């Protein structure tokens with residue numbers, strides 16, 4: 378399972394947890410402005426916004442899982458199994474974009490969610506594979522910008538849906554409107570100690586602190602993570618200090634992370650949180666943690682030549698790090 382959020386305490390932080398049982402050899406990839414993005418059915422982008430995020434590079438092409446651009450727009454693809462429906466290439470007046478081209482197409486050209494909505498109104502997400510041995514993944518996407526706005530994009534059997542996202546969170550199935558509706562079941566959850574609304578004739582013993590959040594769902598299933606990430610995000614402390622805010626951002630994502638061994642997906646196979654990524658959309662600073670390395674790693678894209686034409690890659694630092702104090 379996966380979770381993506383935008384957290385806006387002062388600056389705006391966007392990214393995701395990537396939860397799966399296998400790795401794809403992903404790395405941090407900066408696509409500079411003059412890398413030529415080729416598309417199966419659209420003219421290539423020869424000069425575009427610089428992009429940073431997590432991708433698998435295949436045949437020299439950055440297959441982004443999640444990314445953001447230098448203008449402060451971020452986008453993440455999350456599994457949407459059984460619901461995602463991609464279409465054949467149409468001759469109509471549409472932009473035919475394969476699902477694996479979607480992130481470069483939007484982030485390469487747009488700076489805001491509002492600008493992206495224009496492109497989205499013309500898009501047909503096609504069912505083409507990157508290559509025969511790499512089938513298209515069934516995804517839906519969270520798109521967010523540095524105003525704090527976000528939308529969810531779902532390509533269903535009945536066409537493309539672009540939903541405004543009032544909570545800035547996305548997980549996996551079911552469809553986004555149902556995830557949002559399900560929040561109605563949790564209006565009683567509170568960061569405060571509960572008041573007795575049950576009956577004045579019953580004495581309640583608040584035997585534990587934290588009784589207000591007792592009804593938060595604790596599972597790793599996507600409906601539970603949606604509620605928990607949303608609650609934790611809206612009740613998180615805010616600061617003027619970027620380091621404190623990025624630390625809080627990772628606390629929110631780590632509150633819905635998956636430990637190895639807990640969620641079995643096949644014989645001897647368990648899903649776990651492989652990495653958590655985050656970009657400060659106001660500065661384009663990129664951060665990540667991995668399952669093994671909980672230290673926050675930082676990449677400053679402005680130290681790189683963003684006018685270049687070759688991809689710039691960084692291996693993910695995934696060794697357990699312990700600070701020896703004596």
Ligand SMILES: C[C@H](CCC(=O)NCCS(=O)(=O)O)[C@H]1CC[C@H]2[C@@H]3[C@H](O)C[C@@H]4C[C@H](O)CC[C@]4(C)[C@H]3C[C@H](O)[C@]12C
Pocket residue numbers: 378379395396397401433440441442443454455456457458477506507511512513514515516549
């Ligand atoms: C599996 C990843 C999503 C994580 C997630 O939502 N997990 C929940 C799993 S589940 O619901 O519980 O089954 C997705 C996110 C981005 C995907 C990758 C990107 O779309 C880029 C390419 C696209 C190619 O078509 C397939 C390989 C691939 C490299 C994809 C592999 C895989 O499907 C990724 C890595």
